[in-house]
Amino acid sequence: MELSALVGAVEPPQLLPARLQMAFTLGFHIILVPFGVAFTFMMLICQYRGLRRGDEQALVLARRWSQVAAVLFAVGAVSGTVLTFELGILWPGLMGNYGAAFGFPFAIEGLFFFLEAIFMAIYIYGWKRLPAWPHFFTGVVVTLSGIGGTASVIAANSWMNQPAGIVMRDGRVVDVVPSEVFFNGAFWWETVHMLLAAYIVAGFGVAGIYAWGLLKGRHDYYHRMGFLVPFTVAAIAMPLQFLVGDTIARQVFDREPAKFAAIELVPTTGDHVPETLGGILIDGQVRYGIDIPDAASILAGFSPSTEIQGLDAIPAEVRPDDSLVNIVHLAFDVMVGTATLLLLLAAWFAWLWWRRREVPTNRWFLRGASVAGLVALVSLESGWVVTEVGRQPWTVVGLLLTEDAVTTEGNLWPLFAAVLAIYVCVAAGAVVVLRGMRRRWQQAGTDAVAVPYGPERAPATGPRTDGVDDA
């Protein structure tokens, strides 16, 4: 890449709408991912308990959760498909030049997604007439495919952060080392980070709904278990996430210095770099932040004399704008801040559980727990902002500038408007559907429950096939 040729280049007009649309559709899709990847695991825990101990309430929970998972999985599947279209329509420069290199992890993801879709269908529609344990194992396949699929997508994404395994000639990819592409430098930790995030978001999100019920005085066994299973999963994942996140930060320090400089808001290279909480960059100067002396250097290299490359070490032609740096830095602060709150909540839960061995009744704890899902979602979204915006101005770090990846075709604003409109409808529809489910379940109560397994006992009230009305 001739950097000098880029000096003074005008940003293509498609860049802004393309980035906004990609950010919006990815941000939307990522909300649904935890429910395909991690929610199914919690469902299986309940089902396992139900089958092992003959616990009918646990089976009811598992079955109802599977219906929620079905709706969210459907929306996730179609919004994920839109992303595959967008990769080509919005970023032909990326797919045309590097599709041969980093495209194949998506093929592997397609494989996992195929398995997931097949077994998800068998699981969801198999409650009535499949034998119990085979049915349970179809759910296990769903959970495992979710993990495999996540790893594959992250392989492609992390490759854009730390590209490896390609041979270039005349600006074209002429050969590929598949294993180096897939297991690139950023692959393992980013994958674990995303998987833990999925379990945290789904766990806190689902538990929050039952925490709300507990607050409202519905302190029965059903609500206690509905709270306990997902919250425990998330509470266990939370401290692990801190360890993983910390490791990743140090890895970014080693291998993606530009991103690290933006994350830590370091304008000039040097040692004894303070950790800046909040604050923004204006004309190359950090303003309004709270500095913790030496902390950034210590966190990066365990010593205050650790030198950190600043933004000034990036060649001026490819140095990100102040606004991009600010977005990355503030998103990072939000991610760590929200995660810290969640860690405290998890610790509080551990403390309460250790003392009483029962679901906490402390109202402030339950209030916290009922919003923990939203907080976790904010954390997840800001984490993605850090990694995606933190790569700018590169799409593939060091190889492809975002402005060269974007399409030059057509006016993208109408397309973005259409996407926005349709996604708003889909989101509203999903909310209506989920609220409707909850209302029906509340009316049905938890005592009058049909055993999910075995042949239908009573004649069904109608030839409905989705099972929504018989739980």
Next chain:
Amino acid sequence: MSTLIAVVLFVGVIAYALFGGADFGAGFWDLTAGGRRRGHRTRELINSSVSPVWEANHTWLVFCLVTIWTGFPQAFTAITTTLYLPLGLAALGIVARGAGFAFRHALADHPLERISGATFALSSVLTPFFFGTVAGGIASGRVPSAGHGDPLTSWLNPTSFLGGGLAITVCAYLAAVFLTGQARRDAHTAMEEAFRRRALGAGIFAGVVAVAGVFVLHADSPRLFRRLSGVGAPLLIISALCGLAALLLLRRGRPLVVRTLAAIAVAAVVAGWGVAQYPYLLGTHLTIGEGAAPTATLWVLFVVSCVAAALIVPSLFLLYTLQLRRRLG
């Protein structure tokens, strides 16, 4: 190797045309089923037969997209930078359709149930139309190797409209044949008869569109016409014979035989397109070999396809068997 991957890609296209197509067609019959009361039974049949399988059927599309962008990245970007309008519209249609279907399912007796149902049905008709225009644009050589072809005439042209029209009718035909079998298994005689009539109508209509298409291609895409009437001819004849046989056997034949014949009829048409294109990916200017990714990438795709054949095919078989034996739902 590149030809092998092109074949794999085309197998995916055929599978999507068959399985995804039948689902789209079910949406067509849903749209035309009539009012709330009159169409009730039809929609119920469609719901119970499509629900467990549509996501798996939809996955073939993802498979095709990732195979083409990994195996033939240059062709992929040429297509997306030229045909971005119908592709974008198809993507929106897919969202509206999937969400509409999933929501209708969960929205029993809610005021929004009809809206989401209508969304599902309408986008089931529009989406295959847009895919058909994309196929027509590619087949008639309107996508330049370097991409950035005309954003309008690349899909607003006679061959593309033929593709779109054929897609809708073929989907409707497939779905009607499949749903006839489904109604028969449910021992629902009236419904079976209704779908048999629809299958006949759609089959005849598809035949008429195909014959009209001969003239369209002759005038608009002479090369495609020549290739189809040359190397593609045997496949088209097979397609016509199977389609005809399926229609004749619809009344008395075993459902499995009829379904297979209908599927072969559709698969043969799509395969005919593939054969007529060979050895080109785009028009007569980008060959499969020229547009292919490095060999290592193609090998990965080949291995992934083998693993898919070993894992996905039995899983799909399990899904369809359970569905046909009424173990799901």
